[in-house]
Amino acid sequence: MSSDLNFGEFSVSIFGESHGAGIGAVINGLPSGVELDMDRILDFMARRAPKKDGMSTRRSEKDTPEILSGLYNGRTTGTPLAAIIRNTDTRSQDYRNISTAARPGHADYTGFMRYDGANDPRGGGHFSGRLTAPLVFAGAVCAQVLERLGIESCAHILAIDGVYDDSFSELDVPHELMESIKSREMPLINESRAEEMRAHVLKASEELDSVGGIIECAVTGLPAGIGSPMFDGLENRISQAVFGIPAVKAIAFGKGFDFARMRGSAANDQMYMDGDTVKTSTNNNGGIYGGISSGMPIIFTVAVKPTPSIAKPQKTVDFIRNKDTELEIKGRHDACIVPRAVPAVEAAANIAVLSFIV
Amino acid sequence: MSSDLNFGEFSVSIFGESHGAGIGAVINGLPSGVELDMDRILDFMARRAPKKDGMSTRRSEKDTPEILSGLYNGRTTGTPLAAIIRNTDTRSQDYRNISTAARPGHADYTGFMRYDGANDPRGGGHFSGRLTAPLVFAGAVCAQVLERLGIESCAHILAIDGVYDDSFSELDVPHELMESIKSREMPLINESRAEEMRAHVLKASEELDSVGGIIECAVTGLPAGIGSPMFDGLENRISQAVFGIPAVKAIAFGKGFDFARMRGSAANDQMYMDGDTVKTSTNNNGGIYGGISSGMPIIFTVAVKPTPSIAKPQKTVDFIRNKDTELEIKGRHDACIVPRAVPAVEAAANIAVLSFIV
Amino acid sequence: MSSDLNFGEFSVSIFGESHGAGIGAVINGLPSGVELDMDRILDFMARRAPKKDGMSTRRSEKDTPEILSGLYNGRTTGTPLAAIIRNTDTRSQDYRNISTAARPGHADYTGFMRYDGANDPRGGGHFSGRLTAPLVFAGAVCAQVLERLGIESCAHILAIDGVYDDSFSELDVPHELMESIKSREMPLINESRAEEMRAHVLKASEELDSVGGIIECAVTGLPAGIGSPMFDGLENRISQAVFGIPAVKAIAFGKGFDFARMRGSAANDQMYMDGDTVKTSTNNNGGIYGGISSGMPIIFTVAVKPTPSIAKPQKTVDFIRNKDTELEIKGRHDACIVPRAVPAVEAAANIAVLSFIV
Amino acid sequence: MSSDLNFGEFSVSIFGESHGAGIGAVINGLPSGVELDMDRILDFMARRAPKKDGMSTRRSEKDTPEILSGLYNGRTTGTPLAAIIRNTDTRSQDYRNISTAARPGHADYTGFMRYDGANDPRGGGHFSGRLTAPLVFAGAVCAQVLERLGIESCAHILAIDGVYDDSFSELDVPHELMESIKSREMPLINESRAEEMRAHVLKASEELDSVGGIIECAVTGLPAGIGSPMFDGLENRISQAVFGIPAVKAIAFGKGFDFARMRGSAANDQMYMDGDTVKTSTNNNGGIYGGISSGMPIIFTVAVKPTPSIAKPQKTVDFIRNKDTELEIKGRHDACIVPRAVPAVEAAANIAVLSFIV
Numbered sequence A, B, C, D: 001m002s003s004d005l006n007f008g009e010f011s012v013s014i015f016g017e018s019h020g021a022g023i024g025a026v027i028n029g030l031p032s033g034v035e036l037d038m039d040r041i042l043d044f045m046a047r048r049a050p051k052k053d054g055m056s057t058r059r060s061e062k063d064t065p066e067i068l069s070g071l072y073n074g075r076t077t078g079t080p081l082a083a084i085i086r087n088t089d090t091r092s093q094d095y096r097n098i099s100t101a102a103r104p105g106h107a108d109y110t111g112f113m114r115y116d117g118a119n120d121p122r123g124g125g126h127f128s129g130r131l132t133a134p135l136v137f138a139g140a141v142c143a144q145v146l147e148r149l150g151i152e153s154c155a156h157i158l159a160i161d162g163v164y165d166d167s168f169s170e171l172d173v174p175h176e177l178m179e180s181i182k183s184r185e186m187p188l189i190n191e192s193r194a195e196e197m198r199a200h201v202l203k204a205s206e207e208l209d210s211v212g213g214i215i216e217c218a219v220t221g222l223p224a225g226i227g228s229p230m231f232d233g234l235e236n237r238i239s240q241a242v243f244g245i246p247a248v249k250a251i252a253f254g255k256g257f258d259f260a261r262m263r264g265s266a267a268n269d270q271m272y273m274d275g276d277t278v279k280t281s282t283n284n285n286g287g288i289y290g291g292i293s294s295g296m297p298i299i300f301t302v303a304v305k306p307t308p309s310i311a312k313p314q315k316t317v318d319f320i321r322n323k324d325t326e327l328e329i330k331g332r333h334d335a336c337i338v339p340r341a342v343p344a345v346e347a348a349a350n351i352a353v354l355s356f357i358v
Helices: A038-046 A092-098 A108-114 A122-127 A129-148 A175-183 A191-206 A234-242 A256-261 A338-355 B038-046 B092-098 B108-114 B122-127 B129-148 B175-183 B191-206 B234-242 B256-261 B338-355 C038-046 C092-098 C108-114 C122-127 C129-148 C175-183 C191-206 C234-242 C256-261 C338-355 D038-046 D092-098 D108-114 D122-127 D129-148 D175-183 D191-206 D234-242 D256-261 D338-355
Strands: A004-007 A010-016 A022-028 A066-069 A081-086 A152-160 A213-220 A248-253 A271-274 A277-280 A298-304 A314-318 A323-327 B004-007 B010-016 B022-028 B066-069 B081-086 B152-160 B213-220 B248-253 B271-274 B277-280 B298-304 B314-318 B323-327 C004-007 C010-016 C022-028 C066-069 C081-086 C152-160 C213-220 C248-253 C271-274 C277-280 C298-304 C314-318 C323-327 D004-007 D010-016 D022-028 D066-069 D081-086 D152-160 D213-220 D248-253 D271-274 D277-280 D298-304 D314-318 D323-327
Touching (some): A004 A234, A010 A129, A010 A338, A010 C022, A010 C081, A022 C066, A038 A338, A066 C010, A066 C022, A081 A129, A081 C010, A108 A122, A122 A129, A129 A152, A129 A338, A152 A175, A152 A338, A175 A213, A213 A338, A213 B256, A234 A248, A234 B234, A248 A256, A248 B256, A271 B314, A271 B323, A298 A338, A298 B256, B004 B234, B004 B338, B010 B129, B022 B129, B038 B338, B066 D010, B081 B129, B081 D081, B108 B122, B129 B152, B129 B338, B152 B175, B152 B191, B152 B338, B175 B213, B213 B338, B234 B248, B248 B256, B298 B338, C004 C338, C010 C129, C010 C338, C038 C129, C038 C338, C081 C129, C129 C152, C152 C191, C175 C213, C213 C338, C213 D256, C234 C248, C234 C298, C234 C338, C234 D234, C248 C256, C248 D256, C256 D298, C271 D323, C298 C338, C298 D256, C323 D271, D004 D338, D010 D129, D038 D129, D038 D338, D081 D129, D108 D122, D122 D129, D129 D152, D129 D338, D152 D175, D152 D191, D152 D338, D175 D213, D234 D338, D248 D256, D298 D338
Parallel strands (some): C271 D314
Antiparallel strands (some): A004 A010, A010 A022, A022 A081, A152 A213, A213 A298, A248 A298, A271 A277, A314 A323, B004 B010, B010 B022, B022 B081, B152 B213, B271 B277, B314 B323, C004 C010, C010 C022, C022 C081, C152 C213, C213 C298, C248 C298, C248 D248, C271 C277, C314 C323, D004 D010, D010 D022, D022 D081, D066 D081, D152 D213, D213 D298, D314 D323
């Protein structure tokens, strides 16, 4: 179904529209008896909130989820965990002038065609990036379940507009590094790159434009043998989840597209025994062979396109009146959504990985 | 489930192991009354067969599927269509020496861990590239259903070992071009690149090595409004299907990772009316916004890693005896599987696209 | 997943616990652009509310659903429709004394075992009959979609404690009759039976006991050819939905168990042409052959066991202390839940039937 | 999907038509490493084969399944287990005269409408009782997995045409009894009832008619806590599976429709400690509360309608020519399919129960 991650006994269903009454998530199949730390869930969600550094929209979102079910005495009940987030600060007049002119790069036109014009167009409706809030909530819940199993994940900005952060080591992504990245204003391995990234974003913003980037995500602690061959393995489920994040247009595991220039002798990860544990001396495959984990870190990258909402005038169509028109998007919009997409990618990974274990 | 593409009312279930009795596919949810042309199905499958040009294994595969159900008087019944392909030429002695030494880059070790050592290890078992034969069969069936709806797809080799073919025009992929590509020995837009590609493959082969590449796929004729937001859209389903092909490690829609260096003003596809039809003057998004088709060609690329089976000695582990070992893979193996993966990618696209329409 | 009706592209997911913050439903796959009449939804839900006639609990439930998403300008958007119902009047002290003694006939013990004691035990938690409120909401939404397609459904009390109402005519269930039944205090075809039924319920109540019954449901207007063979037909989906209602223990289509004493010559529904329409002169099969509708009314009955919550002392176990104990259930409980289960059965039918059409 | 039992990670997909090339099943999600005893699978399947006692068709079915995948060295691989059964003795001329006259009680007309006339009509095509052969195969495989977990099931004829066998004790169904029933020519608890049942069947057969009956099934050894609330519990899954058997029209758990006349004080199963184990002194609920097992035997009954294929002349319609007609069904048909449906019901139970445990 359209807005469900339906993974066997485990599922996450997302609902809501940007300017409707509320958005939310229902998680089915969580193990029972897991104590959830709400503060840490809110911390996770805060990483998605708009920053005060000019990189993100100034719209203040108080996205505190209210858990309606599935939690009793602070522990998961095992029955569906539902949470809602109210939409409050939704000055819909900001969006008034874009209701019939399709915003290029957005789903305005395709959504209109899909739903015969009945979908909620305000702020993108169900297609809005705001829907990543319940996704991030669900991923934050999953993170706490995974932690009990010794599994941890972390995403960071690998690049913005051609300015690169360092990459994770494919062989070892330490817990401390993950914690540091999550605590930073900009989720980077090498904080010194933040300034240049910000400069690029601000320049684009001043030029009424926007920039894209790349996010890298690692999952550690997953033992060997988790996943499935063919259509329901780690790569399949992670992809299905990650493409649920608006603006994600590509995903690559391990060396990804760089494999296209490699020889097999270099691409194959040579194996060795490290005590009783099988390890690989490289990890070009991002910890996945045949859809199944090898015990090495899971590593993947995703491409995030530049925010389609830009203030520059754009040529488009009025899809009600079927005529050409020009559009200047007013309102408050991020010139770069990459930082805010980082916890969403991490959340998607958490959900996909947990689905194999519950 | 592990080996099912389970898309709402429509599904394709693949079964079999490389050296077992047989492999096959069950397709549920096909429309009834569609006349199937078996010759064209066999033509499609022949594009996957090993080539005689030294690029592929010389193992002769007579992969003629036998349709057991779902076809009556040459037309689909609407009830499950099942087909099997016998495994015949399976000299399992070729594989004898690799049964306990994990082949690097393969799923030998991860499959062993996943199934507690009970999976069929011969030739990769269920993880074998041979399982793409029923996938291609299913995609060939879907192609004939799609054709009645005016929808067509075509994949080609975009690159092998750094040697590039031309790309599809993102705005128009003519039927004649698709037909030409499919009829060629090497599925290329610009046939003049075949020689250089072959040279790279042969050189790698002589050096007991292998090479990878990139496949590009286009789907035309899909009207605007097909797909779904969030987790069950075109990108999600195509990805889920494509990652079912062994050796695929990345997928990118439209500009994919190149978006990371683009400005929004360039990335956004400006829109205009072409008579009564909404079109975009660029198609950076590969015909998909919010998981839904725009009416422009669907375009995506996938990365194929170098064939892991190489004759060069490799360091690995004996996962039964838990010790380091060295491995030289004998037997017949493709030095480059990119050409044979082309129809598999096209098949995956056909299945994913049809799933939204039936 | 446990609390989802997952029917291809269409699904209804129910969440909540009796004494938690709230309960609700998410409906995926509704057609877009359907105007919903909230008053009629509330009317439908009111049929589930406790009656003032002593047959049902006096707990006042103000189960007004709040629609959070999926509705815009009064019409369905096509994206997920989510609604929540707050739990307000939840005097949990009433339930205090039953927290460790399993209530016989309830899921207290099985739920405890299923969730390792972490499920919410208050008022039955997720197993509570209260969860039929969001089910009825979803069924009321579906009813309005079905109505546009000329499809209508109606359930009534067929029997309470051995006192029988008339049955629907298997050949024709007129719209006017359906409307009348829905408007009645007791959903009966023959209102004159209400008094005797009430007498049985009151007698049981006075004796600190409870009674069960049978509900019959009809769906009309479904054209021939809707459904599927084997595991995903009308009978399969209706059953899956109906067994989601607590206390339902059996379902029978058409003649059901009476078929066991019939001859084929009597059981087979002879067919004839009524103008251009194929009809059957009997409808023993309840309008379903091979999981597919015949165009005749769909008719099925379900058995509802007596309310397990009775005031009489009962022998049971304390499943925390692992010892025998005795239990007297205090609190407010229906002596007969059959009348309140009627709209739930109808809702389940609506959901199952609509799932084949969207 | 129409012909799949899709239970989370576990699924059984059935394909085939009565007179096509073959029928079969694909089982996904079996545990790996389970040794399968083919002789016992064949024994199980033989219980479905036509009897030599005149009760069943004389058509000789050599329904030996060929396992194509999922089994290696006699043990399950964990990857999809596929098996096919060839259709051999398919004298289609027997069926020639019924191709355009709908057989009353069959799915001829509804299948025609569902598939726009493209479905295979020979012998009922995909709707044929013959499709229970792969279902029984799958159930026989599941039985061997369940046995390792101490879980056992057995179905028997509870009634044919009003002649009743004894019922299982709801409190204890011993292994020895199960074994005896399975070894008998007629699957009965009280063999002395066989003669009278046979007499009823033969009389009906002589009168060119047929009879129906009731099958009772028990599952023992299932620990408490298996299942799920609401829509995906034991009752839901067993029902979904059992209604996949042609001619099944009703299912009842525990006391089923008899609950309608019971008082709560009698219906509630009083609980007590038997050493460390929670037991109930009655088992009216058939071992299931809230969709979850109690540890007591699972007990349910299903109604099987009389074989619709009878030799008596019947009034029907020619659905090609849209006119009334009369039909005399020639060919070989069982006058009572209840005995042959017994292993199918047991198989359905095995599949449903195993789906919760894998």
